Amino acid sequence: MIELFEKYPLIKDLNTFKRYSDLEAGMLALRDRLHVEEVARSKMNRPIYAVNAGAAESAHKILLTAANHGREDAPPLALLSIARQLAQPNRDLERLMKSVSFILLPCLDPDGYDLRGVKCVDPIGNTEIREEYSESSWEDVNAVWCRADEFLPPETRALKKYLLELHVSLALDLHETLFYRPSLRFQLPPQWRFYPNSFEVTVIEFIPESQRDLGESVGASIVENLKRSYYVPRKVSNLGRFLRKIFVPLPQTITKGEGREISGPLLTEFRKGRMVLSDWLTLSTGIPSFTFESFLSPLDYRVGAHIAGVEGAVLAFAGLMPQAVSARQVKRIPFPKKKKFHIESAKEAMQLLGEECRMVVHRKDGRLTRERLIAWNSARRLEFRKRWLRSISVWELYS
Ligand SMILES: [Zn+2]
Incomplete structure (x- = not known):
């Protein structure tokens, strides 16, 4: 089995990234091995970085974005961990990087990361970091990507321009479903209420018809890799391992577009057809895109889940690439x-x-x-x- 990334981060390492400046220092430390550039600036003047790795001229590009919602902290930490491993790849990853290139934007909203909030946008593009998602006419920043440029905040406009010029083949946007409700089980729709398994990850896929083979195998590989790598982590005790095998957490999948399908109870707002960053990328560039949501587990599990999901996507993507020779x-x-x-x-x-x-x-x-x-x-x-x-x-x- 090919392992591209180490997927078991230590909580004491993760806890050192309290502020955006810590995350920024982590990214800038990679500059001597990878190409790290500032691609936009936030309203409060924090730089937004892109990290490039792998074959620079490759036509096979994978885009990984995180912290579109700044307060969701596992995704940027997962991308920083992936960036560090791209800077010092193992043998399999090194071989893969000869033909694939990676573009990572570990934190799209640095202001929200520091203020532990969500950037909300009013109808003409003013922004505020708030504790909760949309109220009245203010919309969550992830819901405005499909808007016309003149109604967008400047950093979102700059990011859209940057992302369109990349011409990527596959995109993953990493998120978290953060609300914690101890009584969640009893708020689930009746058919899920007494189900012994928990849903710890949601994979939302949007696959255009022309990219069906690529999209479907990437989606399946994300779920497979999660089951294989994440759900029985090495470091838990034998009892913990045993319990986790009985109460296997299931990845929920949501398929967008035609034939819309939801395999679990979470994130029912997606039933309403809300358009987010991934949807905008699929609609404007025709690539398969994925939104990945982790849920409820401790931080190191969540970071590990994101890395495992990304690894699954990369493995399927590389397996489908035409031979160079x-x-x-x-x-x-x-x-x-x-x-x-x-x-x-x-x-x-x-x-x-x-x-x-x-x-x-x-x-x-x-x-x-x-x-x-x-x-x-x-x-x-x-x-x-x-x-x-x-x-x-x-x-x-x-x-
Ligand atoms: Zn989110």
Whole structure:
């Protein structure tokens, strides 16, 4: 199983990011390894950063955004943790970063992060950080992305412009469902009330018809990776592990667009068709987008859930990418058993590419892998593969 990210943060590390300046210092510390830039400024003059990692020119870009609602603290901490791991990737992640690029905006609302509130917007784009979501004519900032620019606060306008110019292929916006009601179980619709499992994560997907394969496999992979990585964390006691296996928390999924579907009881406001950042991205750029909500657990679990969800999305996305190199078989050379593969291949390479061509020999470690020789000149690149049944096949490689 490929593990791209470490998903078990320590609570004592997470607790060091009390203020936005702590988060900012964490992002700026990555500047010597990753590209960190200021892309907008908040009303109270706090910078909003984007962190870029991976193949800069790649056409395969993943956008990760968090703290659209500033008071939701697990998502920015999860993105900071991911950014740090992108700066010091493990071997699998490093390989993946050669073809995929990541754009992370760990905190879209730094003012709300510091004031522990939600940015609300009036009909002409004035903003205030408030304790609660929309009252009267003030709307929650995540509900205004589809508005015309002249009715938006300046930082949202700047962010929209920046996000549109990125041309990403996939987007995840990370959130939390923070209200805590001890009696929640008894406020659930009747069919869920006596269900033993709890819903700790909601995945809201919006998949345009043209991207159905990508969108559906990313959605399924997010849920799979959550079940695999997050729901039975390593660090709990055996009893805790056992209890969590019995009362398996279920990821709730909400599918937007046509065929709208909700698999659980939370976030019923989505039944009303509220349009948020992810919806705006799908509607304006045609990519599949996901909103991810964690719910009720302790902070380290929630941060871990976000990292696991992102990892699931990245794994599915990378698995569906077209191969960087395609190949066409040129010819097949039979050769007698006693002759050496490399000598025969080299002779043939010089015939096909000229005597000046360059060659390298690739032999992989695992048993039963076939021998390889790659030869190239300025115009063509050929790969010689040893076949069973005493023959060599010659492939032309295109990148
Ligand atoms: Zn939120």
